[in-house]
Amino acid sequence: MATEPRISIQSASQRKKSVAEEPVTSVLPGGDVPFDPSHEFNPDEEVLAALGYKSEFKREFSLFTTFCVSFAVLGLLPSFASTLFYGMGYAGTAGMTWGWIIAMIGIQCVAMSMAELCSSMPTSGGLYYASAVLAPPGWGPFAAWITGWSNWLAQVTAAPSVDYGVAAMILAAGSIQNPDYVPTNYQTFLLTVFIMLIHGVMSSFPTKWLAQVNSGGSTFNFIALIIVIILIPAGTDRVSRGLPKFTPSSEVWGTIYEGTSFPAGVSVLMSFIGVIWTMSGYDSPFHLAEECSNANVASPRAIVLTSGTGGLFGWFLQLVVAYTVVDIESVLDSDLGQPFAAYLMQCMPQKITLAILALTIIAGFAMGQGCMIAASRVTFAYARDDCFPLSKYWKQVNKTTQTPVNAVWFNCVIGILLLFLIFGGALAVGALFSIGAIAAFVAFTTPIFIRVFFVGNRFRAGPWNLGKFSIPIGVVASAFVALMVPILCLPSSTGADLTPDVMNWTCLVYGGPMLGVTIWWFVSARKWFKGPKVNIDHMMLGREGNMVEGEEVKGNDSGSEIVPDPKAVEEMETTKPRELQ
Structure with missing residues (x-):
């Protein structure tokens, strides 16, 4: 026949x-x-x-526009403003200066190792797909399951945490204008929900429109960052308040603020939560790879460009704040409810303070938009492999916009529900930032760890690769995250001072859901979840069975x-x- x-x-x-x-x-x-x-x-x-997938999106992102989305998600200025409580509050200016440099060594290693994986496997599933491909025989589905859920927790909490920071800054600006006004949790919640809904609508538009909007937002983010870095040292009025224009370097670099009950070195490590959360957006090009032209080169370049640029300019911002802050304790305990606004009030005239807050708010709005886009692509990729309940709805691509609109609104609703943590107080809503920091880097490093310690030289690299430095850089990345996960779960107080009000709930808000999905795996998911689905059979590296x-x-x-x-x-x-x- x-x-x-x-x-x-x-x-x-x-x-x-x-x-x-x-x-x-x-x-x-x-x-x-x-x-x-x-x-x-x-x-x-x-x-x-x-890789076993068919193209479903229009490839309308370039290296520059992909970098723009990634840099918008990174959002250095609003990220720094939102996490100043941790960076400054745990270790003071020392943690902000040389502490940032130490943290960036580990973070840059993670970024470069991730970029190498992206060049080899440029799919929307990203880290989740890489874990499945690289895991030892029989462990692929479980590795994908853990990586996917950890990454999704980081992605789905990103937009609400950013939008919460934006809302808090808007209301803090109102308090500066009218000292009698004190923002309430209810007002913060409603304003944050309103911003989330705007971002949901914007993220539902076509890819080409999103690329253009995020290019503008990222450009503004970068310009605003430069303006603030210049404006703070130029416009400070510390001299008129009887202070030297800048704090002496010996105090800035040598004094560690006792913001925790732990030794100084541990306090500096704990302050890395601000660095890690701020620098957790450079994975966006991985998730946008299926919408990017020349993806196996442009996407990894965008990852490294984002992390490198963000690390350098983020350090500059840390320096200008460290040299001009007057009283750290007053910044942390201010009635404004937003440490960055309280810091500006200490060393800047009111008009300049409001101008900087305005720039930060607009940049934060653009950042929240980028977070919403990146999260929707992750949800789509995982729903495509039936990770979620009702996945058949979340994996649909809108025929008009050619974007995963259902995934956008699924994430938006989940984010709004998470915002009820606002009513639990500052430490409760701070769990959003804790989840984002740990969940993201656990997901980032899981496939890197597998690639380094299980695959080794059998890894088939893409056109962008680290060559002979691949394994050493991957080892440093894995060691950095292995150290930071337990450190970031430590409470700031110990002994009799440790009460529920000051407890670090990160281990619960991240560990609880991850424990739940692990139990789900062994009880049910292992029977039906087989890892990333492909359109036809394909071979996975190191799979004799395949x-x-x-x-x-x-x-x-x-x-x-x-x-x-x-x-x-x-x-x-x-x-x-x-x-x-």
Whole structure:
């Protein structure tokens, strides 16, 4: 009986390379992909098809626009303003100066290792997909499950925490204008919900519009950051208050504020929560990879560009604040309810204070928008693999906008529900920031850890890679996060001073949900969740069970190469499903 002719990328498009030869971690047997003879694959579609997915989005993001979304999500100025309580409150100016440098070494290692994974596997699932591909045989679905839920917790709490910070700054500005006005939790809640709804509407628009809006927002973010870095030292009125214009360097770099009951070194490490939360947005290019042109090069570049630029300018911002703050304790205990506004009131004229707050609020609004977009892409990618209840609704792509609108509003509703923590007080709502810091970096590092300690030299790198420095950088990244996870769960007080009011609830608000999804895995999910789904069978690195009998994995300097046995391939061709022939 005659069989239908095979259609491959090479025969249909007359390319010199097949999809199997693309520099990606997962390759298809023989290089075949779901293919429409009337459509010629471009390089981005080939790479995505080699990972087992079909292109569903318009690729209207470039390196610059992807960086813009990522930098908007990073939001240095509003992020710093929202987390000043932790960075300054735990270790004072010393933690803000040399503490930031130490933290950035670990963070930059995480970013570079992540970028290497992104180049190899440029999919919306990102870290979740990478964990499944790289995990030891039999552990792929569980690794994807844990990574996915941890990353989703970070993503779904990002927009509400940012929008809460924006709302608090708006109301603090009102208090500065009218000293008799004291914001209430109810007002903060309603204003934050209103901002969330605006972002939900904006995030439902087409990709091209989103790229343009976020380019503008990111540009404003960067310009506002530069203005504030210049304006604070230039406009401070410390001299008129009987103080030197700047605090002496010996005090700024050498004095550690006793904001915790732990030794000074531990207090500095605890202050890293501000750095980690501020620098947790550089994974956005990974999640936007399926909407980015030349994704396996542009997306990893955007990751490293975001983390490097953010780290440098974030340190500059830390320095100008550290050299001009007057009284740390007054900043933390101010009735304004927003430490950054209280700091500005200490060392700046009222008009300049309001101007800086206005810039920060607008930048924060753009940041919240970027967070909402990134979170929706993560939810879509996980729903595509049926991670969530009612996933069939959240994985739908709107036919008009070509964006995952249902996923946007799913996240928006979850975020609004989380905002009820506002009524529990500052420490309760602070759990949003704690979840974001730990959940994000656990998700970031899980596939990096697997790649370093289980895959090793068998890893098949993409066109953007770290070469011989890949393993050492991955080790530093893994060690940094392993150290910081328990540190960030420590309470600021100990002994008799430790009460429920000052308890660090991070271990509960993050550990509780993660314990729940782990139990869910062993009770039910392991029976039906098989990890990232693909459109046709594909090979995962290091999976003997997924290889055709007779194949072997050979290591070389560039990674691993799957070498099929000719007889095994011929046998596979006669037994593969008809639609793949």
